[in-house]
Amino acid sequence: MGKRYALPDKTPIRRWVQAYQTFGEEGLKRKRSKQVYPVQFKLDVLHFRKKTGASLQETAIAFHVNNSSLIANWTRIFNKEGVEGLRGKAKGRPSMSKNLKKRRPKPKNP
Structure with missing residues (x-):
């Protein structure tokens, strides 16, 4: 069966069948x-x-x-x-800090 659908192994098909038998159509939905x-x-x-x-x-x-x-x-x-x-870990980028780095004043050109 795996060769028929160009799968290198039949393990995924077994999992799909078992998921369907256990959970019905919900077991196959992403x-x-x-x-x-x-x-x-x-x-x-x-x-x-x-x-x-x-x-x-x-x-x-x-x-x-x-x-x-x-x-x-x-x-x-x-x-x-x-x-x-x-334990769950925080996802995504951390929020920006409120203490922004102070910018250096640009030197004045005479």
Whole structure:
């Protein structure tokens, strides 16, 4: 099936089928906005996976997370940074400081 659609592997097709079987059409739709998960939810997911030995996909289905690679990212971040790494981070550019640098006066040419 993967060759038919010029995919190097059939794994994505398996994921799509499993997402459809688990979540219906909603499982195949691309999300318009990112869902922000609380830290406690992430910890519960990681604890469940460690305790049961479930695969990424099985864990994603158990917690109704459509993207199993998200759980892989949480695992990697948790192993590297601990609980603090799972907390939300500010996105985008920081706002401009109110204390703008004072400009130097231009030297006067006589």
